[in-house]
Amino acid sequence: MMLPYPILAVCLLLMWLMLNGFSWGQLVLGALVALFASWALASLRPDKPKLRKWWLIPKLVTVVFVDILRSNLAVATLILKGKRRPHTSGFLLLPLEIENKTALALLAIILTSTPGSAWLEYDSRDRTVLLHVLDLIDEEQWIATIKHRYEALLLEIFA
Amino acid sequence: MIQPVSDLPLWAAMVVAAFLIFGSALALIGAIGFLRLPTFYERLHAPTLGTSWGVGGIMLASMVYFSVSSSRPVLHEILIGLFVTVTTPITFMLLARAALHRDRAESNGNVPEKHQHDLEDVEAIQGNAEEN
Numbered sequence: 324m325m326l327p328y329p330i331l332a333v334c335l336l337l338m339w340l341m342l343n344g345f346s347w348g349q350l351v352l353g354a355l356v357a358l359f360a361s362w363a364l365a366s367l368r369p370d371k372p373k374l375r376k377w378w379l380i381p382k383l384v385t386v387v388f389v390d391i392l393r394s395n396l397a398v399a400t401l402i403l404k405g406k407r408r409p410h411t412s413g414f415l416l417l418p419l420e421i422e423n424k425t426a427l428a429l430l431a432i433i434l435t436s437t438p439g440s441a442w443l444e445y446d447s448r449d450r451t452v453l454l455h456v457l458d459l460i461d462e463e464q465w466i467a468t469i470k471h472r473y474e475a476l477l478l479e480i481f482a
Numbered sequence: 483m484i485q486p487v488s489d490l491p492l493w494a495a496m497v498v499a500a501f502l503i504f505g506s507a508l509a510l511i512g513a514i515g516f517l518r519l520p521t522f523y524e525r526l527h528a529p530t531l532g533t534s535w536g537v538g539g540i541m542l543a544s545m546v547y548f549s550v551s552s553s554r555p556v557l558h559e560i561l562i563g564l565f566v567t568v569t570t571p572i573t574f575m576l577l578a579r580a581a582l583h584r585d586r587a588e589s590n591g592n593v594p595e596k597h598q599h600d601l602e603d604v605e606a607i608q609g610n611a612e613e614n
Contacts, residue, residue, distance in 0.1 A: 341558040395508055395535045398527060402515035412524050414594050435571040438512075438530040441523070442571065443578040453594060455523045455578070 325358075327365040332357040372425035376479050383476045387433050390472070398438040398457060413459040414443075417452050417466055421474060426481040433473055440465075487551075494550040498543045505539020512536060521591070522581050526574065533570045537563050 326332050339353030421427055427445065434442045434454065444453040456465060490498075508531045515528030541559045548556040585593040 338561060341561060391534050395531055398515070398531060399508060399511045402511050402518065402528065405518060412521070414523075416594065431571045431575070432568060435574050436530060436534045436567055438527050438534060441526045441530075441578060442575060443523075443582060444575075453582075455526065457524060457527045 326361060328361050328371070331364065332361045335360055370424060372423065372481060374480060379476055379480050383473070383480065386472060386476070387436075391437050394437045394439045401458060411459050412455065412457050413462075415454040415456050415459060415462060415465060417454055417469060419450050419452055419474065421477055421481070422450065423477075423481040426477040430473060430477060434469070440469075490547070490551060494546060498547045501539045501543035501546065505536050505541075505543065508532065508539065509536035523578070526578060530570070530574075533566055537566050 335357035336350075336353045339356055340349060343349045343353070419427075419430075421430065431442045431445075434440045439457045441455045442452060443455055446452070459465065512528045512531030515531070516525055519525045519528060541563045544559045545556055582593060585591050586595070
């Protein structure tokens, strides 16, 4: 097959044009790079992620962007207040429903990029992940937030 | 053609400065937190300030500056932000799991134990070894 991963090929071509500026010569060169890179990836035979409701991706990106900004400000104030405001950090065992590898990777990126939470260890048999939360006031609320805000969306996006 | 900095319109200069200060302030606070927070797992949170909106702010400032001064959209900074975001979890998990392993092995701190089934597996393997 000519293009085993069309989305990846398009992304690679866009990246090439962003880095080198648009010209017809660069378009041809970038298309060649994208083509050969797709073939190289195909020979590794990774699982092909199946997108079910791709139109929810912008919603997820927006939610995550805002949450990361809010969490940045929350952690920044926490650090600046220092010892004057005692905070309670702690471990949190989060049960997960998603099993799709791409969705798990995305959730790991989201939770790591959010400064208040850190992804420590995933157990594929229990389907739980051990998190460390900087400001752990209400455990149940944290679990509910992650499950409703991110996991529900990821479950809908990936089949 | 890139104009000299002094020719930048005032609104653009203000936007660029605001994003730069925002991004670099977050990176600085992250570094301070890295120095001051008491435990390893808490310190793990501080640098993410720099890798999320710290990078984001400086990236946006750079995009606005070069887009205005060369009067064409300059967007490739997005790639820096994208790759930083995608690759930091790898380093973080590596560090976190190394710390968990050390703390469990030396049983210091109140680190959650490894899941029960892992211990059962070890016992099962030991049992088999004894039978053989």
